[in-house]
Amino acid sequence: MYVYHRCMASPMHAIPLRIDSVVKRFGDLTAVSGVSLDVRERACLGLLGPNGAGKSTLIRSIAGRVRPDSGGIRVFGEPAGSAAARAELGWVPQELALYPLLTGRENLEAFGRYQGLRGKALRDGIAWCLEWAALADRAGATVKTLSGGMRRRLNMAAGLVHRPRLVLLDEPTVGVDPQSRNRIFEMVEELRGQGTTVIYTTHYMEEAERLCDTIAIMDHGCVIAQGTKEELVERSFGRRSDVLMRFASSVENAAAWAAARGGTLQEGGEGVAHFAVAQPTDIAALLDAAGRDGLEVIDVVLRRPNLESVFLQLTGRDLRQ
């Protein structure tokens, strides 16, 4: 287990990331509400949550671009935003933060120089990035002529040209095709293989399940659960299974009906209710009850609980909402 509550562990040496009771408000909106996290070396922490959960604000706080109203963040023991912290940190923002009229190589050179690199260190950094992102053969092409997937990869590379030990990847697969997404997964895995600590935000469960060894689920600015995938599922479902029951759109009071039987109706989920059942045969009892109460059920799915099930169980909402 790589993620700890502050009360669980207090390593004496400088760990890659320590977030201590961070609060950030924008006017009346509390974007981050008392988040505390420790991330150990070589870990890959998946930060999951729907849009507006506070993931990006937390990431930007770690990158030193947002100043928390209270609490503290330390990167390898240095305050977030300090020169020492910046040198250890690589931030890949959600947006394609590149110079569109420069080539890939020129972009890497620019961001390398902004990180204080020059000479051989800069050349080595650029060469590593181009190889890592599989862009060596397109290094001389301007960004605007690259495909969407290539731009995404270059966007990632531009944050890593100075070879940081802690990397923040903020939804790096947004808007890319499945093939490019796979390539990005491979890049992240390669990065992990080289010992880099990674914080990965996404609202795609399958990405978190594949890449991250630990998950922190955020909602409304808080970390509502954290641990390995197995731990999260165990905590939410135990040995039970996840049942999805879809009602016809004409069904009224489905929420109250589902709640009365220990389930939740997914918010905005077009009449889909979730139940945690101990045995698959328990589905029959649910169907009988629906039939008795005159509820038209049009679809039933039994599945092993996954992170999406956990999220729904915890928040009553789908992660992609």
Add this chain to the structure above:
Amino acid sequence: MIGMMRMMAAIVLNGFRALRRDRGALILSFILPVAFFSIFAAIFGGMSGGTPRVRVLVVDEDGSAISGRLVNALLQEPSLAASTRPDAKKGEPVPPFFTAVGAETAVKQGDTPAALIIPKGFGAHPVALGPGADRTPIRLLHDSSDPVAAQMVAGILQKVAMTSLPDAMAKVGMQYFERASGGLTPEQRKSIESAISRVPRSSTGQSGPPAGPQRDTGFVALDVRDVVGEKKQNSMIAFYAAGIGVMFLLFTASAAGGTLLDEAESGALDRILSARVSMTTLLAGKMAYSALLASAQLTLMFLWGAAVFHLDLFSHLPGFIVMTAATSFAVASFGMLLASVSHTRAQQAAVSTLIILTMSALGGSMFPRFLMPEAMQKVGLLTFNAWAIDGYTKVFWRDEPVLHLAPQVAVLIGAGMVLFLIARRFARRWEYA
């Protein structure tokens, strides 16, 4: 048909709804035209009471009664801003009259576009009719960078001579008549002289047809001399190069500053600032780029002037370099300020267009300032264009040494520094959330 009309109405409605929320488009559509209309109306006299008065220094070396009357008439002439001595400062003694040398220096330095020097002996032969007549010419010194001033002064001088020296003209007329008619009888002469003595000695404010500045036409002989441009070849090209150049420099600087907003919108600014680059370093770097670009533009402009229009660039290199550096610095900081106060690229583009066109109109990039009413000329001094054009004119037109560029350079550099500091202050919004 009705369905089509309804769809068209929906399209029109959408257009106006979008326009209402697009401040940039609103400014360009409504504020810019009104602002320009107001500026040009003011320049061309709509708000400032007609044709501007021409400044002229008057030196009376003759000191006769006739020259004194002519000087007084010139001082009272409403279309001229004539003066015989510098303005007295508070608490200081009245300064001495201008001398011929001082007046020539003033014209050369651009303090006044023209000077009239009434030489000794003018009173004895003030006016005459026709070419080759016996008269003492008044010297008109002028700066041909203002081609209108000399023409106006020459014409107005003839009018003023006619209205202020009617007795002298009558005497000359009598001499012509006597010569043509074979002489007057003593009675006739006495009667005419009596009539001449009753002619009013001074009259001003009456309009009359202006004459040209040629030496032998008109009643008063004129010796016209271009004291600044007489040995020059096409040097007013520098004026146009500077005027047009500065206007486009402002647009370039605005566009260069706008990259800051592009980067803010794309997220690149966040990424840059999350590296080891501070906001001050970033702004200074952007400004240095903008200033270098502006310098390159001006250099190209003047090289083109030298190659095609025979502008004497290479013998004015030190002044050119100083003015180009100061001007580029000022416009670059101006571009940074425009970017840092704007919230979006569209807003920045609209505001920049409005301000730059206004500055260029007032500052003399579109229309020479010396042809504007005096109040507008003073307003023009609030623009970079005016100071830059004045500086380049000093270098290329007046051949003034680099040290004389101190006022222009000080204003451009000082204003540039102030604008940069203001831009830095506004840029704080990008530093942290």
